[in-house]
Amino acid sequence: MGERFYSDARLYDRLFPGGERAVDFYRAKADRQGGSVLELGCGTGHKLIPIASDGHPCTGLELSSDMLAEARGKADERATAVDWVQGDMRRFDLGRTFDLVLIAANSLLHLHETADLLSCLRSVRAHLAPGARFIFDVFNPDVRLLAGADGVRRPRDGLSFFDPDRGDVRVDVAETYDAAAQVTRGTWYFSTDLEPDFVVAPLELRSIYPQELPLLLSQAGLRLVERFGDWSGRPFTGDAAIQLCVCEAD
Ligand SMILES: C[S@@+](CC[C@H](N)C(=O)[O-])C[C@H]1O[C@@H](n2cnc3c(N)ncnc32)[C@H](O)[C@@H]1O
Numbered sequence: 001m002g003e004r005f006y007s008d009a010r011l012y013d014r015l016f017p018g019g020e021r022a023v024d025f026y027r028a029k030a031d032r033q034g035g036s037v038l039e040l041g042c043g044t045g046h047k048l049i050p051i052a053s054d055g056h057p058c059t060g061l062e063l064s065s066d067m068l069a070e071a072r073g074k075a076d077e078r079a080t081a082v083d084w085v086q087g088d089m090r091r092f093d094l095g096r097t098f099d100l101v102l103i104a105a106n107s108l109l110h111l112h113e114t115a116d117l118l119s120c121l122r123s124v125r126a127h128l129a130p131g132a133r134f135i136f137d138v139f140n141p142d143v144r145l146l147a148g149a150d151g152v153r154r155p156r157d158g159l160s161f162f163d164p165d166r167g168d169v170r171v172d173v174a175e176t177y178d179a180a181a182q183v184t185r186g187t188w189y190f191s192t193d194l195e196p197d198f199v200v201a202p203l204e205l206r207s208i209y210p211q212e213l214p215l216l217l218s219q220a221g222l223r224l225v226e227r228f229g230d231w232s233g234r235p236f237t238g239d240a241a242i243q244l245c246v247c248e249a250d
Helices: 009-015 020-033 048-053 065-077 114-126 143-147 212-219
Strands: 037-040 058-062 083-086 098-103 128-139 161-163 167-178 183-191 199-206 222-228 242-249
Touching: 009 065, 009 161, 020 048, 020 098, 020 128, 037 048, 048 058, 048 065, 058 065, 065 083, 114 128, 114 212, 114 222, 212 222, 212 242
Parallel strands: 037 058, 037 098, 058 083, 098 128
Antiparallel strands: 128 242, 161 167, 167 183, 183 199, 222 242
16 A cells, blocks of 8 residues: 555655645635544645644544654644544544545545445545535546556656755656556655665555546445546546545535
């Protein structure tokens, strides 16, 4: 599920430093919805800490202890209260409901088995207060890109970064696509001139196809009410990069 990939939370934050439009989107949704927020797979709190700093009571559920420790440290530095919970989004029971449940940045795609996806979505449904919303974003599978995943290691464009502890870091990725499982199986290589491949981490992400997505939701008692194709709220179309989904209890 990518445990190794998420075992160095600082490296993860340096690899993906931006995403401000996503933060703004989720923040605005939390403000419009009002009330309490639960994020599943909250990572280092990239979205949840800003939402909590806006005054929403927030809970973050995360599998990786390293990501959670980093999230806790960042929230403490900002004197922002968040209820951090180590847990597995495949099945969880927090004993309460929320006004907004989020799964951001493809976190849902770490669940490869349909049974796991459904059990996660049913747990989400059980945690929705009356009138609550469930919002998540996953990439829109591009069959041309998936077909090009040939297992060859290549530099990943735009993902080199500067690490204050190590210097300039290059990122190479080798990916294949398992069409039967709908899973992209990648290996990510992080290197500096002095330390080639100082981290080599598998990362495997399922694809959820546009026609499949509402069916999965409906099986879990959820209804897709809006699907956007980008962070500006453009309606979803086949060439969109993401599926940004707003759901309610059915
Ligand atoms: C791509 S990161 C996204 C982190 C954060 N949501 C963000 O937007 O920056 C995916 C996160 O999902 C977590 N994760 C993966 N599988 C999980 C599971 N079964 N239960 C809870 N968290 C999980 C990973 O540990 C990782 O922190």
